[in-house]
Amino acid sequence: xxxxxxxxxxxxxxxxxxxxxxxxxxxxxxxxxxxxxxxxxxxxxxxxxxxxxxxxxxxxxxxxxxxxxxxxxxxxxxxxxxxxxxxxxxxxxxxxxxxxxxxxxxxxxxxxxxxxxxxxxxxxxxxxxxxxxxxxxxxxxxxxxxxxxxxxxxxxxxxxxxxxxxxxxxxxxxxxxxxxxxxxxxxxxxxxxxxxxxxxxxxxxxxxxxxxxxxxxxxxxxxxxxxxxxxxxxxxxxxxxxxxxxxxxxxxxxxxxxxxxxxxxxxxxxxxxxxxxxxxxxxxxxxxxxxxxxxxxxxxxxxxxxxxxxxxxxxxxxxxxxxxxxxxxxxxxxxxxxxxxxxxxxxxxxxxxxxxxxxxxxxxxxxxxxxxxxxxxxxxxxxxxxxxxxxxxxxxxxxxxxxxxxxxxxxxxxxxxxxxxxxxxxxxxxxxxxxxxxxxxxxxxxxxxxxxxxxxxxxxxxxxxxxxxxxxxxxxxxxxxxxxxxxxxxxxxxxxxxxxxxxxxxxxxxxxxxxxxxxxxxxxxxxxxxxxxxxxxxxxxxxxxxxxxxxxxxxxxxxxxxxxxxxxxxxxxxxxxxxxxxxxxxxxxxxxxxxxxxxxxxxxxxxxxxxxxxxxxxxxxxxx
Amino acid sequence: xxxxxxxxxxxxxxxxxxxxxxxxxxxxxxxxxxxxxxxxxxxxxxxxxxxxxxxxxxxxxxxxxxxxxxxxxxxxxxxxxxxxxxxxxxxxxxxxxxxxxxxxxxxxxxxxxxxxxxxxxxxxxxxxxxxxxxxxxxxxxxxxxxxxxxxxxxxxxxxxxxxxxxxxxxxxxxxxxxxxxxxxxxxxxxx
Numbered sequence: 137x138x139x140x141x142x143x144x145x146x147x148x149x150x151x152x153x154x155x156x157x158x159x160x161x162x163x164x165x166x167x168x169x170x171x172x173x174x175x176x177x178x179x180x181x182x183x184x185x186x187x188x189x190x191x192x193x194x195x196x197x198x199x200x201x202x203x204x205x206x207x208x209x210x211x212x213x214x215x216x217x218x219x220x221x222x223x224x225x226x227x228x229x230x231x232x233x234x235x236x237x238x239x240x241x242x243x244x245x246x247x248x249x250x251x252x253x254x255x256x257x258x259x260x261x262x263x264x265x266x267x268x269x270x271x272x273x274x275x276x277x278x279x280x281x282x283x284x285x286x287x288x289x290x291x292x293x294x295x296x297x298x299x300x301x302x303x304x305x306x307x308x309x310x311x312x313x314x315x316x317x318x319x320x321x322x323x324x325x326x327x328x329x330x331x332x333x334x335x336x337x338x339x340x341x342x343x344x345x346x347x348x349x350x351x352x353x354x355x356x357x358x359x360x361x362x363x364x365x366x367x368x369x370x371x372x373x374x375x376x377x378x379x380x381x382x383x384x385x386x387x388x389x390x391x392x393x394x395x396x397x398x399x400x401x402x403x404x405x406x407x408x409x410x411x412x413x414x415x416x417x418x419x420x421x422x423x424x425x426x427x428x429x430x431x432x433x434x435x436x437x438x439x440x441x442x443x444x445x446x447x448x449x450x451x452x453x454x455x456x457x458x459x460x461x462x463x464x465x466x467x468x469x470x471x472x473x474x475x476x477x478x479x480x481x482x483x484x485x486x487x488x489x490x491x492x493x494x495x496x497x498x499x500x501x502x503x504x505x506x507x508x509x510x511x512x513x514x515x516x517x518x519x520x521x522x523x524x525x526x527x528x529x530x531x532x533x534x535x536x537x538x539x540x541x542x543x544x545x546x547x548x549x550x551x552x553x554x555x556x557x558x559x560x561x562x563x564x565x566x567x568x569x570x571x572x573x574x575x576x577x578x579x580x581x582x583x584x585x586x587x588x589x590x591x592x593x594x595x596x597x598x599x600x601x602x603x604x605x606x607x608x609x610x611x612x613x614x615x616x617x618x619x620x621x622x623x624x625x626x627x628x629x630x631x632x633x634x635x636x637x638x639x640x641x642x643x644x645x646x647x648x649x650x651x652x653x654x655x656x657x658x659x660x661x662x663x664x665x666x667x668x669x670x671x672x673x674x675x676x677x678x679x680x681x682x683x684x685x686x687x688x689x690x691x692x693x694x695x696x697x698x699x700x701x702x703x704x705x706x707x708x709x710x711x712x713x714x715x716x717x718x719x720x721x722x723x724x725x726x727x728x729x730x731x732x733x734x735x736x737x738x739x740x741x742x743x744x745x746x747x748x749x750x751x752x753x754x755x756x757x758x759x760x
Numbered sequence: 761x762x763x764x765x766x767x768x769x770x771x772x773x774x775x776x777x778x779x780x781x782x783x784x785x786x787x788x789x790x791x792x793x794x795x796x797x798x799x800x801x802x803x804x805x806x807x808x809x810x811x812x813x814x815x816x817x818x819x820x821x822x823x824x825x826x827x828x829x830x831x832x833x834x835x836x837x838x839x840x841x842x843x844x845x846x847x848x849x850x851x852x853x854x855x856x857x858x859x860x861x862x863x864x865x866x867x868x869x870x871x872x873x874x875x876x877x878x879x880x881x882x883x884x885x886x887x888x889x890x891x892x893x894x895x896x897x898x899x900x901x902x903x904x905x906x907x908x909x910x911x912x913x914x915x916x917x918x919x920x921x922x923x924x925x926x927x928x929x930x931x932x933x934x935x936x937x938x939x940x941x942x943x944x945x946x947x948x949x950x951x
Contacts, residue, residue, distance in 0.1 A: 193942065195815075195942060196816060196940065196942035196943050196945065196946050197946065199809075199812040199815065199816070200809060200812060200923075200925065200943075200946050201805070201922075201923070202946045205945060205946050268812075268815050269815050271815075271852075
């Protein structure tokens with residue numbers, strides 16, 4: 137058990153025992169040391185006195201060289217058993233007598249040393265001069281062992297041990313009794329403190345046993361307990377007050393919360409009632425609020441998108457215009473975009489991106505979005521109508537031009553030949569000739585007017601679309617043109633053609649015009665080939681005017697006629713555009729323009745390729 | 761050289777003879793000296809002993825007429841010590857008195873003396889001398905047989921080649937001399 141964790145009783149006992157033990161040991165040690173020094177000194181004095189006596193008694197023996205007497209004198213040392221060796225040197229330093237007798241001369245120093253006594257290797261060794269009337273007669277050598285001291289020390293040690301044992305026992309008994317004076321109040325205090333900490337009973341008081349510091353400690357402890365008790369009471373009171381306050385606050389808070397909830401619901405209702413799409417994004421572009429309209433149009437649920445970022449919910453809108461506008465608004469700019477094509481759904485929106493700020497710091501972006509798809513569609517329709525209007529204006533202008541030029545020409549001829557006929561009315565032959573010319577001109581005019589009417593009718597007639605079998609159309613045309621085909625010995629090769637959706641009369645006119653043209657613009661036996669094929673989706677993409685999702689058929693019509701120069705390929709479909717002299721190839725100049733018009737009505741495509749003198753090839757694309 | 765000597769035989773023999781005679785002479789001389797030496801050493805020791813007696817015997821102050829008076833060691837008869845005694849006492853003092861050596865041929869010459877060595881051997885003769893000596897303050901010493909028994913105080917005698925002492929303390933006491941117990945302890949006491 138470590139000292140610091142042992143009980144105070146044991147500590148006190150140990151302190152007392154250790155202290156008394158240490159004092160005893162120190163005292164004994166000091167006593168032993170003193171004894172050691174004192175013994176050595178007294179031993180020295182004793183031996184030197186002995187030496188002086190022996191020396192004094194040796195003078196005669198030395199003076200008269202009486203070895204026997206010298207030995208006898210030395211032999212008196214027997215009485216002092218600690219003198220283990222002695223000898224006499226004569227005045228010339230030779231050994232004269234030794235004690236005890238059995239020792240040899242070699243056992244002694246060869247010559248006398250300086251007078252005096254010294255401890256050498258636990259022996260006291262000394263030289264005493266033998267003087268006779270102050271005259272040097274010789275030297276006495278003495279050697280004494282320390283057994284006397286050891287004997288004494290053995291005795292002392294025994295006594296010391298006995299004293300230590302007895303006093304330790306006494307100290308133990310006394311300390312065991314006396315330590316209670318200190319430990320009992322402390323233990324009582326500790327026991328009280330233990331009861332208090334165990335049972336939390338602060339009404340317990342420690343019993344005061346004395347008026348010393350421990351008594352003061354007990355008093356202070358009791359006082360502390362009293363203070364704790366009062367403080368506890370105060371704290372309990374404060375706690376109750378605090379609890380009441382908390383309850384009050386909680387009620388108020390709940391009220392405020394309810395109000396806030398109602399307000400929120402109110403705001404939410406207003407937002408949900410809005411026809412606009414409203415959304416709020418935080419600085420990390422995460423949805424924090426959306427209204428019903430937004431949910432509906434984008435097909436999202438607020439519970440699913442809250443906390444998710446705009447890009448996470450609409451990955452397709454990354455780097456879109458709206459995305460950029462949100463970022464600008466997050467930088468504090470008020471952004472208004474009148475028209476934005478949505479990257480998420482099919483439609484157009486007028487968008488407002490309003491930065492929401494607190495202390496001039498943006499914490500969210502309010503997105504207000506107004507669906508303007510219908511307006512945009514109406515606009516587009518209007519624009520289309522406008523384009524058509526412009527086109528018909530152009531047609532009208534062309535028509536006016538035709539009227540002013542092409543129609544005036546036969547009219548002027550009629551005027552001129554009428555004048556000639558009037559002036560030569562007497563010449564029957566001439567008059568007849570002029571009248572014939574007038575008749576041709578009138579017929580020509582009639583043709584022109586009919587053709588123009590036809591063309592304009594195409595522009596305005598709203599005819600019903602229906603199933604048109606192209607094989608049947610071509611067969612009918614062959615019958616209509618039977619005379620010309622027979623006259624020119626023309627060959628028309630037709631492959632298997634599809635049934636398309638179209639206006640039957642117009643499709644009929646389209647192929648009639650094209651086949652008539654091929655028969656007309658040829659100088660030898662005409663050969664016309666008609667074939668067809670379904671366009672693939674990729675093919676459809678080559679035609680910008682076609683709608684990619686519809687299916688189309690391409691009909692190729694080739695002839696071996698006069699053809700045309702490729703540079704005119706774009707012009708040949710214009711009204712009254714003629715590449716040839718009328719006298720060479722008669723015609724109104726409206727035929728191909730009519731074809732183009734019909735194709736436009738069917739939302740198809742027509743193009744021509746040609747080589748002068750070799751023939752032409754028409755590609756007609758029509759929806760199935 | 762040796763061969764040459766053989767040719768001169770008479771000369772060679774003469775040299776040998778001379779050497780032998782010389783060696784014999786040296787031998788005899790030596791023997792004579794060696795025989796005398798123990799006696800000489802003994803007398804030297806005795807000379808020292810004579811002085812040592814002064815250290816173990818107390819003379820009463822009235823033995824000296826004044827403090828300046830010397831302590832006299834006398835030798836009666838043949839002087840066996842020669843220089844030895846003079847050397848032994850050089851620079852020494854007895855009870856504060858300087859020591860002088862006096863040699864006496866006849867007992868009549870002895871008047872102021874503190875220690876007298878009587879070199880005569882014949883006891884009868886010695887007895888006569890003792891009787892004629894002053895009875896106070898004179899320590900008598902001799903080698904004579906029975907010296908201590910016939911009224912002498914200290915006698916030298918030799919046993920096992922060692923000088924021993926025989927003392928008549930009564931005689932000394934009656935002469936107003938106090939012999940140290942240390943000295944008495946060494947000696948053979950007779951009355």
